[in-house]
Amino acid sequence: MLYGGIEAGGTKMVCAVMDDEGKIIDRVSFPTLGKDETLKNMVDYFKGFEIASLGIASFGPIDLNKSSDKYGCILRTPKEGWENVSFVEPFKELGVPIGIDTDVNGAILGEVVYGSAKGCESAIYITIGTGIGVGLYINGGLAHGLMHPEAGHILMTKHPEDKYDGCCKFHKNCFEGLACGPSIQKRWGKPAVELYNESIVWEIESYYIAQAVADYCLCYSPEKVVLWGGVMHQDGLYDMIREKVADILNGYIPLPKDYIIPPSLGEDTGVIGAALIGKALI
């Protein structure tokens, strides 16, 4: 059988078709333009395959409450024309079950089923890029809640040498505001890629990421922490984070080997996870 998956982002929409072994047999990417054009491109693409289900892993926030009128809609987005747009309605003409979840939940599902967290009953996926998001796989299922967890905004203790107030418009000292890609650019006046040689940049960055990872370990007790996103391309950053997390936890939780790791599905994590969200409905 074949399963459709969409990794829906503010810049592009990656559409792919997965087989029963988790292999991507076809893949295409549409730029995220006006909603009508973009949604039509995607519907037409999937008409070319005999898919048994469709899964969507979307940027957000999205309404995941199945009893809500806005189920499957993007709730708030700076992306013009996309607010309150339904990701479910336009695909109903395909006549297959449709599942939707957050992009980070899609990513952790992909990694748990086929990737570096394979076989875990509990694992988390943290992405540190334009924003910070956390995908949760708990007790063998993706976790939601009242809306969906926004664990990227947990509170940080400021680094003593950090004079920057953070770029989150809601919170002065939250993880996303102090550690996402744009915060690095605003704090230092240059993008992260141009700062690879500045040790204080990565001392501060790893200080915040380690605080968050330690809090997540305490809150979720995951078997694996999959850490990814544009910011994670810096050489040596994983080891700096691993060392600081161990210092913070100070032996309270014995961390297994290979605990804080990159994903292993590469650029397919998102669409594989998306396709699995749909497959779960069959």
Add this chain to the structure above:
Amino acid sequence: MLYGGIEAGGTKMVCAVMDDEGKIIDRVSFPTLGKDETLKNMVDYFKGFEIASLGIASFGPIDLNKSSDKYGCILRTPKEGWENVSFVEPFKELGVPIGIDTDVNGAILGEVVYGSAKGCESAIYITIGTGIGVGLYINGGLAHGLMHPEAGHILMTKHPEDKYDGCCKFHKNCFEGLACGPSIQKRWGKPAVELYNESIVWEIESYYIAQAVADYCLCYSPEKVVLWGGVMHQDGLYDMIREKVADILNGYIPLPKDYIIPPSLGEDTGVIGAALIGKALI
């Protein structure tokens, strides 16, 4: 049918028998003395009833990994003679299914099924007393993980007027170390009950509790936050916490009415939850 429940604590063991409506029809409490005597008292008590299952909500940490040799054992405890003692083995002679979980998971289960979080799919129970523990009900089930979450130890930003280093031997600035009952006594030289009139005490206490509640809301997105424990008896403390949580989240998550609440089952929360842990196995 009848269901046995044990709320196992370091000071006393509360044993009770619950009916199908969640009513406690009999209840007894044994002091936690030597393990042989205490366990025998409990086994004998339950022999007097026709129970269909037995559930145990225990102080911990306990091994909840069903494939472990130590499943159902207390792992580390200052309580002499109780380390590595199994809570499951001695009850096998009762011939009924036996379930075990943490005391805080028992409490949230009781509140979700019959109490102030009734009907929630996701809810948390925070107890602030001798220690700080968090019970997790996520996606309609109790959550565990690699071991079990130790969300009481998440990191805090120090209050500017707080010179106290915290009483946790692992972490200098964790929630439990800065906000549990013994930390209040050590910081101020008096137990909390004698400090009811000192506003700075409760300003600092609510500052830490609100940070933790905000982080838990972001991490778990619960439908209800049930907050309890000895420290919560201070007049006005709930409202101080509600106000500070709203300030911290700053509108990012719209909090519903009656969101941060006390439990409603009173002193029966623990045993009712324990009995439900067993009942779930039938």
